[in-house]
Amino acid sequence: MYEGAVQDLIDELGRLPGVGPKSAQRIAFHLLAAESADVGRLVAALQRVQAEVRFCVTCFNVAEAEQCRICRDPRRSEDVICVVEEPKDVVAIERTREFRGKYHVLGGAISPIEGVGPDDLRVKELMTRLMNGQVTELIIATDPNLEGEATAAYLARLVAPMGLAVSRLASGLPVGGDLEYADEVTLGRAFEGRRRIDA
């Protein structure tokens, strides 16, 4: 245990995801030794995040204005909505530069253990968006685990009467990998989702 302020800092850092006690201690001592201007920038960045970042009123992605950058972009299609669990999933899909539609961030996945049901997610808001008539396709990109699959199945049932094209991201083999290193579940899914080659 260290004296007051240092220990407080270590405790706070240790509460961050992915930071264990040893890492927290290392970061704390790094900050102690750092230039005060560097620390100032970090403090300012943290305060700005608190003060300025909000969630987009349309898709619930992180935004600095009423709407996020993607929802404001007129070049993006209004016909397709891609549903994801977290804002970081939007970033991941954006990196592919393959998707030119809009997003909808649910804010998690259905998980009764953690007390998360559909009412705790942005499902109602999604339904409102789908109801405006312009959307023709829904891509469900929740995580490929039990909770993500459950959320996808729930949404698929919910929107079924609306007559949209609904799809789920494929799961299968990693690109550039070796078949022999794939685990059985992934390989099994890849078999299920195999595609015909048009020659």
Place this chain on the structure above:
Amino acid sequence: MYVRHLQLGSFRNWERVDLPLRPGPTVFVGRNGEGKTNLVEAVGYLATMGSHRVSADAPLVRHGAEQAVVRAALRREDRELLVEIEINPGRANRVRVNRAPLPRPRELLGLVKTVLFAPEDLVLVRGDPSDRRRFLDDLLVSRTPRLAGVRSDYERVLKQRNALLKTARLARGGALATLDVWDGHLVDLGSQLLAARLRLVADLVPHVAAAHAQVAGPEAPLAGLGYTSTVPLAGDGTPMTAGTPLPDVAELANALRERVAERRQDEVDRGMTLVGPHRDDLVIALGPVPAKGFASHGESWSLALALKLGCLALYRADGEEPILVLDDVFATLDTDRRAALAAVARTAEQTLITAAVLDDVPAELRGTRVQVAGGAAFVVEDDTVLEGGVR
């Protein structure tokens, strides 16, 4: 297969032990509390990543240490296999096989095969259904490693579904809207698990019956196995034979789906999942009567032993030669059963036996000994100390 070399670090009472082992029978002998069972428990851990004595990993780590290490060099059909496990209670274990780390520790399951018989196995006959389900599922995963994923996913779905049913009971009708989704997972995974268990019981039946006849004598009633399920099955709970027709996964999925629908209101009322393989049981019968409640103490012992020897025979039928571990069992068996067990133990590629008193072990198994005393373990052959390690 056999363990050629066993090394433990901070495992149970052993700070460090380094022990060369040989094929054939080896008796670990020493007074109570010296740590004989701890040595063979580590061998069992290689196979199941669990202990036959405790359900959590924390007691396996030496008091005051943060982690325990089990390192074993095995030989399997003339090939060397080095398995290293770092046991980290409360965190993920780390496993290396032939010096290469496994991405998921679960992938070790099925690589090392052991059959372990210990006094605790009496619960297979007399204990709760959960003990018998664990027995079946451990054996399933060892024979078909893919099922480890099905088993853990099924347990996770069950937790999610039970949590949902509990909240549904406290009004909030909307919570039930997602129940169908979990039903889908439950049916899909549950039917796979159920089909695999039925297949396994059918495979075990002839081996267990033969082992029982050997242990309890030819006049003893026939030992039978059946499976009783929350899903309606033809011949539910009655002893199976090798030729019993088994339903396939799709049929079981349909039956499970129907049953889940029928019991929905009960499940909501009680706030838990009432249908599925987590409520099933392995039925062990002695002649026409179920063993539980009817079998005497001695008969229960014979049945428990027959179950384990049946596993050994099943592995052999699969073309595998597992390591046989007999933890402190000879002292509790009568002369005939001792002789029957010794006859099997002699044929195993490697048998590791623990005993407090050497005389309890049949003479033909006593060739190689590991003397465990005063915090040290030494290999003794024909009364000559060969090598050993200190605790």
